[in-house]
Amino acid sequence: MREMQTLDPTHRPAGTQTFAQDAGEIAADLAARGGPGLSRRQWLAACAALGIAPGALTGGARAQGAAKEVVLANFGGDAVKAMTEAYVVPYERATGGRLVIDGSGPSNGKIKAMVEARNVTWDIVDSGLAGTGELGPLGLLEEIDYAIVDRAKVVPEFAYKYGVVNYMFSTVMAWDTGRVKAKPTLADFFDLRKYPGKRMMRKNAQAMCELALMADGVPVDKLYPLDVPRAFKKIAAIKDDLLYWNSGAESQALLRDGEVAMGWLWHTRAIILKRDTKGRVDWSFDGGLLQPGLWVVPKGNPAGKQAMTAIAAMQAPEGQVALLRSMGNGPANPAAEPLVPDDLKAIDPGSPANAAVQAKIAAAWYEQYGAKVNGDFLDLISS
Amino acid sequence: MTTAAPRAEAYPALGRVRRGRGRPVRAGGEALYAWLLVPALVLMLVFYAYPVARVLWISVTDPSPGLGNYALLLTSGAIQRMIWTTLRIAAVTTLATLALAYIVAYALVFASEAARRVMLVGVLVPLWISVLVRAFAWVALLRREGVVNNALMASGAIEAPLPLIWNEFGVAVGMVHYMLPLGILPLYAAMRDIDPRCLAAARGLGASRGQVFRRVFFPLSLPGVVGAGLLVFIFSLGFFVTPAILGGGRTLMAAEYINLQIHEIVRWGVGTMVASTLVVVVVALVALLGRFIDLGRLFGGR
Numbered sequence: 001m002r003e004m005q006t007l008d009p010t011h012r013p014a015g016t017q018t019f020a021q022d023a024g025e026i027a028a029d030l031a032a033r034g035g036p037g038l039s040r041r042q043w044l045a046a047c048a049a050l051g052i053a054p055g056a057l058t059g060g061a062r063a064q065g066a067a068k069e070v071v072l073a074n075f076g077g078d079a080v081k082a083m084t085e086a087y088v089v090p091y092e093r094a095t096g097g098r099l100v101i102d103g104s105g106p107s108n109g110k111i112k113a114m115v116e117a118r119n120v121t122w123d124i125v126d127s128g129l130a131g132t133g134e135l136g137p138l139g140l141l142e143e144i145d146y147a148i149v150d151r152a153k154v155v156p157e158f159a160y161k162y163g164v165v166n167y168m169f170s171t172v173m174a175w176d177t178g179r180v181k182a183k184p185t186l187a188d189f190f191d192l193r194k195y196p197g198k199r200m201m202r203k204n205a206q207a208m209c210e211l212a213l214m215a216d217g218v219p220v221d222k223l224y225p226l227d228v229p230r231a232f233k234k235i236a237a238i239k240d241d242l243l244y245w246n247s248g249a250e251s252q253a254l255l256r257d258g259e260v261a262m263g264w265l266w267h268t269r270a271i272i273l274k275r276d277t278k279g280r281v282d283w284s285f286d287g288g289l290l291q292p293g294l295w296v297v298p299k300g301n302p303a304g305k306q307a308m309t310a311i312a313a314m315q316a317p318e319g320q321v322a323l324l325r326s327m328g329n330g331p332a333n334p335a336a337e338p339l340v341p342d343d344l345k346a347i348d349p350g351s352p353a354n355a356a357v358q359a360k361i362a363a364a365w366y367e368q369y370g371a372k373v374n375g376d377f378l379d380l381i382s383s
Numbered sequence: 384m385t386t387a388a389p390r391a392e393a394y395p396a397l398g399r400v401r402r403g404r405g406r407p408v409r410a411g412g413e414a415l416y417a418w419l420l421v422p423a424l425v426l427m428l429v430f431y432a433y434p435v436a437r438v439l440w441i442s443v444t445d446p447s448p449g450l451g452n453y454a455l456l457l458t459s460g461a462i463q464r465m466i467w468t469t470l471r472i473a474a475v476t477t478l479a480t481l482a483l484a485y486i487v488a489y490a491l492v493f494a495s496e497a498a499r500r501v502m503l504v505g506v507l508v509p510l511w512i513s514v515l516v517r518a519f520a521w522v523a524l525l526r527r528e529g530v531v532n533n534a535l536m537a538s539g540a541i542e543a544p545l546p547l548i549w550n551e552f553g554v555a556v557g558m559v560h561y562m563l564p565l566g567i568l569p570l571y572a573a574m575r576d577i578d579p580r581c582l583a584a585a586r587g588l589g590a591s592r593g594q595v596f597r598r599v600f601f602p603l604s605l606p607g608v609v610g611a612g613l614l615v616f617i618f619s620l621g622f623f624v625t626p627a628i629l630g631g632g633r634t635l636m637a638a639e640y641i642n643l644q645i646h647e648i649v650r651w652g653v654g655t656m657v658a659s660t661l662v663v664v665v666v667a668l669v670a671l672l673g674r675f676i677d678l679g680r681l682f683g684g685r
Contacts (some may be wrong), residue, residue: 016647098536109646134649203632243549246634259527371648382468382635
């Protein structure tokens with residue numbers, strides 16, 4: 001009867017969802033519509049080709065005696081399928097080892113519990129700056145070994161001490177063309193007289209502060225260190241007309257149902273919105289914020305250095321392009337750029353053309369101030 | 384009870400049986416009954432007492448030993464605001480639930496047997512529907528282009544959509560809906576125990592219907608009101624799903640705050656402190672509840 005048991009992050013409707021969490025749901029959505037995702041048949045064929053039972057990859061169970069088996073934890077759903085296609089095959093070709101995907105939802109809290117209990121079962125975790133920012137300083141992550149992981153195969157500013165980019169995503173603005181007739185600027189987001197109607201942002205300081213500051217006229221190269229009071233002041237000015245989303249699906253519903261006129265959301269959700277509403281909701285990379293999804297390695301991971309080898313294998317560009325097709329997550333390896341087919345170029349957040357019109361997030365700032373600014377942000381919006 | 388139960392002397396199953404010169408002696412059957420409690424007790428200790436103790440322990444040791452986390456209750460404006468929001472919403476929910484539940488319980492008590500059966504089903508059915516489904520149903524009803532606003536706009540009653548959701552009003556609507564059975568059932572139980580002869584006697588002595596209600600029925604139903612009120616209030620304190628969905632992200636209550644601290648911001652000390660505070664408040668309220676009404680009876684123990 002009591003509903004507090006919904007603390008399991010894979011099923012929770014509340015608590016702010018991370019991008020990695022949302023990615024799984026998106027792939028499921030695309031596949032369900034017969035979109036460009038991996039079909040069930042393709043998936044079974046891929047499994048057969050590998051000589052493995054389909055369940056073996058998803059169960060997360062560790063095979064006996066496979067010394068160098070690597071367990072990759074993500075947020076489940078069809079991200080398990082999509083990442084299997086994109087990463088497992090290249091890894092097994094490159095090393096002959098086994099890579100197992102565990103979709104049980106590796107929240108920061110679970111990683112901390114695992115490491116502190118000295119019972120780590122994950123080698124690689126699909127995380128982001130909130131992961132490196134919160135867990136790194138607490139000594140709960142292994143440093144990325146750049147003797148094994150190739151720095152040349154990532155955008156240099158997204159290779160960090162405790163995490164290395166695995167895909168790119170963007171926070172972008174989308175708008176309801178029924179109410180916003182011309183393509184709006186970030187400043188228009190705060191102009192309630194010009195475009196009446198509610199606005200929407202993520203219930204998390206990351207990216208929201210950056211977009212608010214750019215809307216206030218801060219040039220892209222002067223964003224960091226973030227002027228948090230200025231960003232908060234800008235946001236507070238329209239607080240009565242702001243809604244905040246927790247999960248990617250929620251951001252999609254609010255725009256689709258006409259609850260808001262404009263919103264800031266992940267580009268992956270914007271893609272689906274534009275397609276589902278047949279263009280009634282439009283979006284653009286202009287004035288967006290380019291962010292990295294990161295691989296992190298929990299301290300004391302069972303496969304040791306083999307985790308780094310697996311990360312290196314997953315830097316192969318082909319798999320990353322496959323991930324762009326199935327989930328909308330952009331390739332992290334610049335060498336993937338020429339492999340991106342024309343129909344996907346417009347939605348690739350990290351392509352030179354799209355990256356040029358966006359700001360790039362700075363991890364160093366979040367490592368130092370991330371937890372505090374996020375707490376203050378929650379306080380701002382709930383007071 | 385299929386075992387050959389010991390007879391008469393074992394019936395005072397709890398407490399000690401006095402024998403001989405008044406020294407307490409264990410009766411043979413009593414020990415057997417005590418053993419029956421062991422599995423449940425072990426289960427409670429391992430899966431309930433131990434984790435709760437761990438939570439308390441973390442709240443005074445992480446990140447450093449001491450009461451630093453609890454000091455935040457006094458020093459952190461953010462935590463005070465969150466607790467104030469939690470208490471305010473729980474209180475509003477409780478009052479609204481009691482008012483509506485009282486009417487329904489009253490109608491139940493004085494309904495005919497057949498009507499009562501139908502009404503009870505109506506009260507109980509929502510309990511079996513997932514809290515998520517109910518929250519999203521309210522979204523469909525209350526949103527800007529939802530059923531209610533569209534109907535009102537079409538009838539010309541309003542010009543622009545009313546802000547029925549993404550605020551504390553929407554949260555209260557969803558929570559009251561969830562809590563109603565929890566308010567109605569204890570109230571109904573309490574009202575059913577009121578001796579109808581008291582009401583008849585009052586009428587016989589010349590009281591009007593209103594006077595009978597004000598001076599006889601209502602005072603006699605008060606223990607039920609207090610019990611139902613505390614029950615609903617305690618449940619409301621831990622609400623998680625409904626405020627998160629209907630609040631538009633602006634209503635931060637304790638349960639969601641704890642979730643954030645544990646899973647995302649990984650400040651376990653702060654999260655467990657808020658959780659422990661919640662437990663203390665709930666235990667205190669249950670103790671208070673015990674003073675007003677018979678708890679065993681409220682939960683069907685007798």
